[in-house]
Amino acid sequence: MTTLVGVEGEERNDFTKTESRQIRQRSLRLLGSLLHPLRMRLVLTAIVVVVSTAAQVAGPAIIAFGIDNGLPALIANNWYPVALAGLAYLITGVIGAGLIAWYTVLSARISQAILIDLRKRVFLHTQKLSLEFHESYTSGRIISRQTSDLDSIRELLDSGINQLVQGFLYMLFIAIALFTLDWVSGVVLICSLLPLYLLTRWFQSRSQRLFRISRVASAKLIVHFVETMTGIRAVKAFRKEKRNEDEFGELVEDYRDVNARVIQLFGIFDPGLVMIGNVTVGVVLLVGGFRVAEGQLAIGALLAALLYTRRFFDPMEEMAMFYNSYQSAAAALEKISGVLEEEPTVPDPVQPVDLWESRGHVFFDDVQFAYKKDRVILPDFTLDIPAGQTIALVGSTGAGKSTLAKLISRFYDPSSGSVRLDDVDLRDLHPKDLRRAIVMVTQEAYLFSGSVADNIALGKPDATREEIMRAAEAVGADEFIRGLPNGYDTDVNKRGGRVSAGQRQLISFARAFLANPSVLILDEATSSLDIPSERLVQQALQTLLADRTAVIIAHRLSTVAIADRVLVMEHGRIVEDGSPEDLIGGTGRFAQLHAAWRDSLV
Numbered sequence: 001m002t003t004l005v006g007v008e009g010e011e012r013n014d015f016t017k018t019e020s021r022q023i024r025q026r027s028l029r030l031l032g033s034l035l036h037p038l039r040m041r042l043v044l045t046a047i048v049v050v051v052s053t054a055a056q057v058a059g060p061a062i063i064a065f066g067i068d069n070g071l072p073a074l075i076a077n078n079w080y081p082v083a084l085a086g087l088a089y090l091i092t093g094v095i096g097a098g099l100i101a102w103y104t105v106l107s108a109r110i111s112q113a114i115l116i117d118l119r120k121r122v123f124l125h126t127q128k129l130s131l132e133f134h135e136s137y138t139s140g141r142i143i144s145r146q147t148s149d150l151d152s153i154r155e156l157l158d159s160g161i162n163q164l165v166q167g168f169l170y171m172l173f174i175a176i177a178l179f180t181l182d183w184v185s186g187v188v189l190i191c192s193l194l195p196l197y198l199l200t201r202w203f204q205s206r207s208q209r210l211f212r213i214s215r216v217a218s219a220k221l222i223v224h225f226v227e228t229m230t231g232i233r234a235v236k237a238f239r240k241e242k243r244n245e246d247e248f249g250e251l252v253e254d255y256r257d258v259n260a261r262v263i264q265l266f267g268i269f270d271p272g273l274v275m276i277g278n279v280t281v282g283v284v285l286l287v288g289g290f291r292v293a294e295g296q297l298a299i300g301a302l303l304a305a306l307l308y309t310r311r312f313f314d315p316m317e318e319m320a321m322f323y324n325s326y327q328s329a330a331a332a333l334e335k336i337s338g339v340l341e342e343e344p345t346v347p348d349p350v351q352p353v354d355l356w357e358s359r360g361h362v363f364f365d366d367v368q369f370a371y372k373k374d375r376v377i378l379p380d381f382t383l384d385i386p387a388g389q390t391i392a393l394v395g396s397t398g399a400g401k402s403t404l405a406k407l408i409s410r411f412y413d414p415s416s417g418s419v420r421l422d423d424v425d426l427r428d429l430h431p432k433d434l435r436r437a438i439v440m441v442t443q444e445a446y447l448f449s450g451s452v453a454d455n456i457a458l459g460k461p462d463a464t465r466e467e468i469m470r471a472a473e474a475v476g477a478d479e480f481i482r483g484l485p486n487g488y489d490t491d492v493n494k495r496g497g498r499v500s501a502g503q504r505q506l507i508s509f510a511r512a513f514l515a516n517p518s519v520l521i522l523d524e525a526t527s528s529l530d531i532p533s534e535r536l537v538q539q540a541l542q543t544l545l546a547d548r549t550a551v552i553i554a555h556r557l558s559t560v561a562i563a564d565r566v567l568v569m570e571h572g573r574i575v576e577d578g579s580p581e582d583l584i585g586g587t588g589r590f591a592q593l594h595a596a597w598r599d600s601l602v
């Protein structure tokens with residue numbers, strides 16, 4: 001028997017029966033866990049909706065009583081029954097309206113609570129998941145889980161379920177009232193259910209297909225838009241605007257076509273409903289009229305029967321739509337439950353090693369590593385990096401340099417063997433200790449929205465302004481930061497606050513300096529900087545590397561020169577290991593690389 005775990009098979013739509021059942025059960029479990037804390041409120045809401053619908057349905061019966069009993073009594077000078085009917089109508093009207101208002105508030109609160117709970121769970125959980133998950137599950141998909149999927153669920157909760165519950169109760173109570181009042185009219189109403197059923201079935205099968213096409217068409221529009229805007233530089237560089245315009249035009253056309261078909265469908269369904277409603281009212285009037293004439297039915301009862309029949313069809317359209325919103329919400333919940341079922345592949349230790357001060361001795365003990373089982377990246381890796389050493393890691397693209405860096409940062413765990421820091425397996429370190437001891441500065445030097453100071457303070461959230469400025473000074477970033485429109489308070493993502501690639505790196509160096517880790521991993525940016533910026537970055541690096549272990553994925557000659565030791569990697573193995581001078585003087589791979597670099601600089 002196959003078992004689907006997490007997001008596996010999310011893009012498939014050919015599930016076996018067992019798989020479909022598993023997925024359904026998973027989303028039901030999620031739904032159950034969302035509803036469980038709200039059970040008391042759900043019970044109260046159910047009571048309120050039942051009473052409010054009953055109050056609404058009571059109206060025509062009270063009118064019938066007023067006409068059939070009140071009027072004859074009034075003619076006989078007894079105003080009491082009419083007054084009673086009027087008062088009852090007024091009270092049920094007021095109570096009904098009040099309860100509807102209460103129900104609206106209650107159900108909105110419940111749906112908000114569910115959505116907020118779900119939104120938080122998705123955010124916290126996806127953030128907790130390991131890098132392995134994020135490297136294969138694209139950010140586009142995560143964004144859809146948080147936006148369109150949650151929107152589908154919101155739509156179902158906000159309107160769908162309300163309409164279904166209210167509509168269903170309304171129709172049920174009307175049918176009961178009608179049968180109690182006049183069973184013959186009740187039978188006429190029941191007869192109308194057959195054409196109603198056929199029309200609704202026809203509408204649902206068509207609309208389900210069209211809504212699915214419409215969702216795909218609108219998703220394509222969004223994907224096209226997002227791709228164009230995120231790749232706007234490439235679009236401009238390759239003059240792709242015209243092609244994009246044509247493609248976008250076609251997608252808009254497809255979207256328009258399918259929406260036109262949806263409108264046509266409603267153009268048949270809505271009048272169809274009205275016609276069935278009118279014909280049923282006509283038949284109730286005809287049959288009832290004859291029976292009134294023959295004295296078998298009171299005129300007030302006929303009037304109430306007509307009102308009931310008329311109102312019976314009111315919630316029909318919304319109820320027919322329910323199925324669509326239910327389907328997209330169910331699909332959304334299935335996908336979300338898949339994401340929530342994923343487990344971090346790099347779990348936190350159950351019993352972390354006690355608080356400890358790291359010296360920065362890194363040791364790869366017989367490590368084997370593969371991203372996917374069938375493709376080993378590091379076949380057999382042993383490496384000792386003494387505390388305080390600066391290592392430059394070089395090698396051709398795909399050699400495994402970033403993989404090594406990710407293992408030291410514990411973004412991944414080895415498939416076998418262990419990576420140790422001061423003789424403690426990284427798997428036994430508390431995440432807080434791990435992050436304090438080991439910091440990785442990535443190539444893109446990501447800056448979050450907020451001020452420059454906030455971005456530096458990421459390295460030490462409780463840092464004072466003084467410490468932030470000292471860190472910036474140490475790496476030589478202070479001068480340019482002071483030159484920004486608002487100095488340290490400049491918002492890096494606003495116009496005017498834009499910083500260059502070199503400046504971005506200096507900010508991320510200041511961030512790492514402030515964090516003061518014992519081990520620093522640095523994936524050097526490949527983009528070449530101009531000579532003054534390069535010099536600035538080199539100086540900053542020297543300050544940053546002093547007194548700590550450092551592993552630099554080096555792309556620049558000048559960086560290699562400041563290293564104590566150079567490691568050359570090929571196909572997941574270290575093929576050369578020595579001081580820069582020794583290797584440059586030799587005849588190996590690094591000497592060749594070095595010669596090529598030097599030539600490229602001339």
Ligand SMILES: Nc1ncnc2c1ncn2[C@@H]1O[C@H](COP(=O)(O)OP(=O)(O)OP(=O)(O)O)[C@@H](O)[C@H]1O
Nearest residue numbers: 135371372377395396397398399400401402403404
């Ligand atoms: N998330 C991943 N899933 C599967 N395979 C991966 C993943 N990341 C890297 N690889 C593979 O692992 C191998 C080593 O990649 P790695 O990124 O470590 O190389 P690198 O030496 O850092 O290269 P570069 O200098 O181009 O960054 C490559 O063959 C790559 O295809």
